[in-house]
Amino acid sequence: MGRQVPIVDYLVLDDGPPHLVAGRCRGCGALYFDRRNGCARCFGTDFERVPLATEGTVRSFTIVHRAAPGVPVPYASAIVGLDGGGLVKANVVHTPADPEHVGLGMRVRLTTFPAGHDREGTEAVAFGFEPA
Amino acid sequence: MDATGTVAPSDATAGDEVWVLGAAMTRFGRYPDQDLIDLGAAAANAALADGGVSMADIDVLGAGNLYEAGSGVGQRLQKQIGQTGIPVYNVANACATGATAIRCVYMAIKAGEADMGLAVGFEKMGKMGLLGAKPPSGEAEAFEPSGRYGSVMSVEGRLGTTLMPGVFAQAGMEYAYENGGVGFEQFAKVAEKNHRNSTLNPLAQYRKEFSLDEIMGAPMMAYPNTVLMCCPTGDGGAAVVLVSGERLRSLSDEQQARAVRIGASVMTSDPWTEGDQVQPDVNTLTRQAASRAYEISGVDPSDLDLVELHDCFATAELIHYDNLGLCAPGEAGKFIEEGGPERDGPTPVNVSGGLISKGHPLGATGVANVYEVTTHLRGEAGDRQIPGARVGLTHVIGLGSACCVHVLEKANA
Numbered sequence: 421m422g423r424q425v426p427i428v429d430y431l432v433l434d435d436g437p438p439h440l441v442a443g444r445c446r447g448c449g450a451l452y453f454d455r456r457n458g459c460a461r462c463f464g465t466d467f468e469r470v471p472l473a474t475e476g477t478v479r480s481f482t483i484v485h486r487a488a489p490g491v492p493v494p495y496a497s498a499i500v501g502l503d504g505g506g507l508v509k510a511n512v513v514h515t516p517a518d519p520e521h522v523g524l525g526m527r528v529r530l531t532t533f534p535a536g537h538d539r540e541g542t543e544a545v546a547f548g549f550e551p552a
Numbered sequence: 553m554d555a556t557g558t559v560a561p562s563d564a565t566a567g568d569e570v571w572v573l574g575a576a577m578t579r580f581g582r583y584p585d586q587d588l589i590d591l592g593a594a595a596a597n598a599a600l601a602d603g604g605v606s607m608a609d610i611d612v613l614g615a616g617n618l619y620e621a622g623s624g625v626g627q628r629l630q631k632q633i634g635q636t637g638i639p640v641y642n643v644a645n646a647c648a649t650g651a652t653a654i655r656c657v658y659m660a661i662k663a664g665e666a667d668m669g670l671a672v673g674f675e676k677m678g679k680m681g682l683l684g685a686k687p688p689s690g691e692a693e694a695f696e697p698s699g700r701y702g703s704v705m706s707v708e709g710r711l712g713t714t715l716m717p718g719v720f721a722q723a724g725m726e727y728a729y730e731n732g733g734v735g736f737e738q739f740a741k742v743a744e745k746n747h748r749n750s751t752l753n754p755l756a757q758y759r760k761e762f763s764l765d766e767i768m769g770a771p772m773m774a775y776p777n778t779v780l781m782c783c784p785t786g787d788g789g790a791a792v793v794l795v796s797g798e799r800l801r802s803l804s805d806e807q808q809a810r811a812v813r814i815g816a817s818v819m820t821s822d823p824w825t826e827g828d829q830v831q832p833d834v835n836t837l838t839r840q841a842a843s844r845a846y847e848i849s850g851v852d853p854s855d856l857d858l859v860e861l862h863d864c865f866a867t868a869e870l871i872h873y874d875n876l877g878l879c880a881p882g883e884a885g886k887f888i889e890e891g892g893p894e895r896d897g898p899t900p901v902n903v904s905g906g907l908i909s910k911g912h913p914l915g916a917t918g919v920a921n922v923y924e925v926t927t928h929l930r931g932e933a934g935d936r937q938i939p940g941a942r943v944g945l946t947h948v949i950g951l952g953s954a955c956c957v958h959v960l961e962k963a964n965a
Contacts, residue, residue: 425695427710429702452829454700461824479729482721483775484713490688491709494772497718499726499830507830509712509722519736519775524729535710538692546710 427535427546428453432471438532438547439474442506443467451506474530475552476502481512481522496522500549513548527552570661571800571811572960573668574603574793575923580757580911582678583787588620592629592674595789595916599670603793604807607634610793611666614641616653616673617915629672644915646950647864649673650790651819651918655956657794658817667799673919674789683785684715717774717782717865719831719951724776724867726827727874733885734870736776740767741888742866743781743908749895750905752936757786757911781866783907790919792926800965808965812926815849815943815959822953832953834868838875841957845945846877849959853877856899857941858928860921862949863906869893873901876947876957895938903928903936921946922958929962 426433430440430453442451447464451472458465481498484491496512513533515521528549535546576598578591586594592615600606615626626640639660645652650673657669686706695704708714713722728734744764750756762770762780770778795803800811820841827833846852853876861876863869870888873879878899879887887893893901904910904924907917925944927933942962949955 425697425704427704427707429697450824450829451826455702460829480722480726482713482718482725482777483772484709484715484718485772485774486682486717487709487713487715488682488685488687495709497712497722497774499712499722499827507826509714509830511710511712524725536691536705538695538704540694542695544695544704546707548711 423542424545425542427544431545431547433532433545437474438530440472440506440508440530440547441469442472444470453508472506473503476500476528476549478512478522478524478526478528479507480524483517483519483522494518498522498549500528511548512550514550568662569797570658570814570817571795571797571965572792572814572922572926573795573800573807573811574599574601574605575791575926576602577755577790577916577920577923578788579755580786580788580913580916580920583676586787588617588625588674588676589628589632591676591787591789592625592672593632595674595791596629596633596670596672599791599793604804605668605793607636609668610636610638610670612639612657612660612669614643614653614656614669614671616643616649616671616919617675618644618646618649619675619677619914625674645954646952647862647912647914648918648948648950648954648956649915650920651948651956651958652954654792654794654919654922654958655817655819658814661794661796668793668795670791670793671919672789672791673916675913675915676787677785677913678787680785682715713774714831716951717777720865720868721774721777722831723834724871727871727884731882731885733883733889736768737764738885738888739776739866739870740764740781742863742869743767745894746863746902746906746908747780749903749936750909753905753910756905756909757784758905758909777865777867781908783864783912786911786913788911788913788916788920790916790923792919792922797965810930811965812929813961813963815851815961816845816957818845818848818957820955832951834949834951834953835871835875837953837955838872838947838949841955842876842947845957845959849961851943851959851961853899855943856945858900858903858925858938858944859947860902860904860924860944861947863902863908864912866908869902869906872947876945900938903938918948918956921948922960925960929960
């Protein structure tokens with residue numbers, strides 16, 4: 421198998437089962453996925469890296485039918501509340517992208533899928549959520 | 553207000569008050585033969601004429617535009633309507649751009665630096681299609697993490713959607729998750745109302761009524777928003793002349809009689825919330841702006857005779873019923889079902905047709921809302937007039953986010 425890289429740096433592929441990590445503010449516990457200059461909630465600057473749960477609940481979703489060129493449609497975009505904390509946006513996969521199969525409150529778990537290759541053959545791996 | 557409908561004097565001395573003296577807008581639509589400055593000049597000159605003043609009276613200019621921001625739009629406008637050396641504030645604040653221009657003028661008058669000012673919101677978008685939809689970048693030579701998320705490629709469509717129809721769909725669906733009685737049909741009813749309202753507004757980009765079935769059966773953009781539940785892109789300009797209470801009293805009886813008092817002018821940005829880290833949280837900053845505007849003006853949501861709110865998508869309008877306190881908490885679905893925001897309901901919302909049908913030339917929107925409410929409070933709204941309107945509210949959101957709320961009152965100078 422060729423080399424793999426995560427599509428974003430908060431997806432961890434090389435430390436046990438694939439999972440997400442967040443930067444947690446040591447001052448107030450706020451969670452962030454991006455590189456931070458400080459905490460937007462308490463202004464602290466001290467963060468720790470914490471793994472997040474791989475299961476959660478769909479708090480919101482949409483079925484996208486009109487997208488940027490090159491993006492396959494329809495697909496389901498959802499906001500998932502992870503068990504134990506953390507909100508994340510991702511596609512709901514491995515189920516038809518329609519409101520009969522994707523629903524509010526549905527239980528989901530993290531999965532991964534190939535997102536593309538570069539010319540050196542490295543595969544980018546994205547994450548999504550599938551029905552649990 | 554007391555039982556006679558008279559607005560009580562506010563705590564501020566009359567001289568501190570700011571009034572709308574003149575207001576105008578172009579019809580929103582497509583203007584292939586006019587440039588941005590044509591649209592701004594048409595609106596500005598009409599607002600000055602409406603207020604019975606000229607550029608010679610104007611002490612400050614707020615110029616709101618998004619797509620040509622950085623090109624000195626205010627100064628380009630002055631070169632066509634009058635170069636008098638006054639300060640110009642060119643502002644860009646997403647879809648709250650126009651309202652931000654109004655706030656620049658408002659603050660200058662409040663600060664005592666100006667007696668009278670002109671705020672113009674103008675935009676020329678043309679047919680832009682889906683905003684932010686970039687073509688694919690092609691195969692990378694070698695993946696290299698970049699940006700604050702260390703992404704190796706575009707995540708749009710791979711890690712959910714960040715484009716507008718989907719973002720606002722998810723905002724609406726989150727409300728549906730947290731509150732009962734809200735689904736596709738309730739969201740569609742918002743669009744049904746606004747399209748119907750626009751048939752009465754000669755300034756609306758579209759003036760066509762659609763049945764609920766037609767709306768729900770239209771091509772889906774991002775469930776539950778069909779294309780008839782999304783605002784169009786377009787061109788247009790809107791302008792208001794603001795004046796201090798003191799200066800207003802030196803003007804004619806007719807000017808004073810038509811002037812509309814700004815009971816509150818509030819702007820917020822999004823405070824930290826957990827949800828705001830995933831996609832812009834359009835609720836919390838709206839709630840904070842509304843709450844502050846009600847407190848400053850002494851107006852209760854139940855006093856409002858009409859509201860023009862930011863219905864960029866049908867899903868957005870519904871959640872703002874709750875955010876602005878127009879319905880009981882959690883009951884936005886019930887509110888639309890019972891006809892609460894209809895023209896003849898307790899709180900008419902978007903009688904102009906809203907962004908969905910009146911149109912949404914981004915920089916003009918926050919000024920056009922103030923034009924609309926002002927026109928009703930003056931009793932000059934023609935076929936779409938809300939009879940006896942005395943108090944109204946405007947609301948805009950620029951994603952990312954900025955929120956402006958204005959409370960406008962019919963009162964005596």
